[in-house]
Amino acid sequence: MDRPYTILSCAMSVDGRIDDTGPDRLRLSNEADFAEVDELRAECDAILVGAGTLRADDPRLLVRSAELRARRRARGRTENLLKALVTRSGEFDPESRFFTTGDAGAVVYTGGPGTDAARRGLSGRSSAEPSAEVVDAGDPPTAEAVLADLARRGVRRLLVEGGGHIHTMFLTSGLVDELRLAVAPFFVGEEDAPRFVMPGTFPHSPAAPMRLVEARALGEVAVLRYRLDGRCPGATASTGESGGRGASATEGPVLDTATRGTEGERR
Incomplete structure (x- = not known):
């Protein structure tokens, strides 16, 4: 299938x-x-x-480590990743860090009335800022349309980082290849707190479960990695390139304790 190898990464509490x-x-x-x-x-x-993630967190979505950025440069790549935003309304802050940081530009996926709203929002940006464009991905936008456009841009590996509506959109589409969950050792316990996923029809049900390929302890945080289908990263040009911890395959569940740490934050 001609689409990026898609990894969904999320940190959540024990109660999701x-x-x-x-x-x-x-x-x-x-x-x-x-x-x-x-x-x-x-x-x-x-x-x-x-x-929603843009409004709540104002994320930069950059590669934090100077060593990792240098590694990307040595491979002829931009230091940071192309950023993709999915919005049905087309309403967002064009001066948010999502748009004003990084060196690979951004793409806004929306549709219907949201397309004109998004274009108006980006119209006043300076030409010196990282590039940003609007793509009609349907009304509402679909994971299929987003992935097809990213593939046309040469994206071979995509990382999806939230929030709950986006997790649900991609997971219910059946187009996620790998799921990485970091589970914090506590409960939030608030009814209105944001959830990992919303109600939906998920292809991975009790009758068709995901495959657990890794389970590890990072201090008190549990890291679980699931494969959602049989595709192997790096098997073809369309599934992504191999390499790096996130791309490696582990045959069967393992448990170890990692002590490595660095300055940084998920955002």
Whole structure:
């Protein structure tokens, strides 16, 4: 299939919440996990979030490590990833860090009335800023349309980082190849707290479960990695390039303890 190898990465509480209802971002992981996610980003070509994540977190979505950025440059790549935003309304802050940082540009996927709204939002940006364009991906946007456009741009590995509506859109589409979950050792316990996924019809049901290929402890955080279909990363040009911890395959579940850590944050 001519689409990027798609990895969905998320940190959540034991009760499946990806934040609480407080004004500050809830820390759901630790420095060792942040470092691994940074490595995973560095091995991908594009990173995708939804407009809700943009509004809540104002993320930069950059590769944090100078060593990893240098490795990308040595391979003839941009230091950072192409950024992708999915929004139905087309409403977002064009001055957010998503648009003003990085060196690979950004693509906004929307549709219907959202297309004109998104183009108006980007119209006043300076030509000196990283490039950004709007693509009609349907009304509402679909994972199929987004992945098809990214493939045309040469994206071979895509990292999806939230939030709950985006997780649901991609997981219910059956177009996610790998799921990486970091599970924090606590409960949020708030009914209105954002969830990992929303209700939906998921192809991976009790009758067709995902395949657990890795289970590890990073301090008190549990990292679980699932394969959602039989594709092997790096098998063809359309499934992505191999290399890096996030791309490696582990035959069967393993458990170890990693002590490595670095400065950084998931955003």
